[in-house]
Amino acid sequence: MPKTRELIELFRAIGSHDLAQAATLSRKLAAQRGARGQYRAERDLLGALNGMAKPPTAGQPAMLNAAWSVNGTLMPLPASKRLDQLELSHAVRKSFGDIIKEWKSRDKLVKHGLPRRWRLLFHGPSGCGKSAAAAALATEMKLPGFLVRFDSLIGAYLGQTALRLRELFSFAAQTPCVLLFDEVDALAKRRGSPMEVGELDRIVIAFMQELEHAHGEGFIIATSNLPKALDDALWRRFDLRVAFPKPTGNDLARFAGHRSRDFGIRATPEILAQCRKAASYAEAEQLVISEARRRVLMM
Numbered sequence: 406m407p408k409t410r411e412l413i414e415l416f417r418a419i420g421s422h423d424l425a426q427a428a429t430l431s432r433k434l435a436a437q438r439g440a441r442g443q444y445r446a447e448r449d450l451l452g453a454l455n456g457m458a459k460p461p462t463a464g465q466p467a468m469l470n471a472a473w474s475v476n477g478t479l480m481p482l483p484a485s486k487r488l489d490q491l492e493l494s495h496a497v498r499k500s501f502g503d504i505i506k507e508w509k510s511r512d513k514l515v516k517h518g519l520p521r522r523w524r525l526l527f528h529g530p531s532g533c534g535k536s537a538a539a540a541a542l543a544t545e546m547k548l549p550g551f552l553v554r555f556d557s558l559i560g561a562y563l564g565q566t567a568l569r570l571r572e573l574f575s576f577a578a579q580t581p582c583v584l585l586f587d588e589v590d591a592l593a594k595r596r597g598s599p600m601e602v603g604e605l606d607r608i609v610i611a612f613m614q615e616l617e618h619a620h621g622e623g624f625i626i627a628t629s630n631l632p633k634a635l636d637d638a639l640w641r642r643f644d645l646r647v648a649f650p651k652p653t654g655n656d657l658a659r660f661a662g663h664r665s666r667d668f669g670i671r672a673t674p675e676i677l678a679q680c681r682k683a684a685s686y687a688e689a690e691q692l693v694i695s696e697a698r699r700r701v702l703m704m
Contacts, residue, residue: 477557478553480552481551485544488542492534492656501542504525508521524624525644525645527627531687534649540583540585546583553584558573558592566611574619578621579622585627588629588630589627627643652685660680662677664693665696665697672696
């Protein structure tokens with residue numbers, strides 16, 4: 406237990422609005438728990454500390470979020486293909502069908518005291534359709550879709566990112582939409598790496614706490630190209646985890662044929678052979694686009 410003297414110092418700092426001193430004392434108390442092997446208590450105390458930031462110095466805004474807004478951090482998702490136009494595995498398509506059915510029957514679920522699944526994690530190799538699927542889900546459910554811009558979300562000062570995350574999740578709780586954290590690896594890497602600073606660990610904790618306790622009117626979707634890099638405790642915060650497999654050669658050739666027809670050309674055996682060797686749908690699409698461009702310029 407903390408000593409009475411330490412508690413008096415903490416309360417005094419809070420009472421005088423000295424947030425920097427209060428944050429220092431709070432971290433000290435959390436570290437004492439960790440030193441006694443009470444790691445969960447240390448983690449929870451540090452998580453509760455998120456949002457207690459350094460006071461502004463000369464030249465800084467009076468409020469940490471004064472120059473920041475939710476709208477400035479959200480980018481509308483581009484127009485998307487429909488789900489039935491995407492190359493998706495049977496398992497992925499079934500998962501999406503279940504989610505759509507739950508969304509359309511959400512009032513019925515509420516009447517029976519059952520929650521619908523709305524926190525989704527899409528993971529798999531780069532270029533296999535995760536982001537496109539998120540945008541297509543928004544279109545399918547007639548919801549506005551927004552991409553979270555990490556360059557705007559991540560702040561320079563202690564606690565700033567946690568405050569912004571809180572506002573983003575508050576927005577999602579009031580606004581029916583699809584909120585996409587694309588490549589969430591940048592925000593929620595495994596904690597405890599000696600190469601990372603403590604603030605990054607606190608961001609992971611803040612993200613997990615918001616995800617666990619939030620209420621969403623729409624959907625929160627995170628995508629990851631590096632699922633093994635994600636913090637272990639993050640996985641259980643999602644209601645559904647959907648694995649996007651690496652496409653086979655046949656998958657890529659079929660996709661190339663469809664995309665070629667979209668551009669008004671017929672895929673040649675040579676193009677199909679090249680696409681079969683591509684690493685992803687995105688790479689195969691670029692091969693098709695290059696061929697379509699070449700043919701147009703030859704007209």
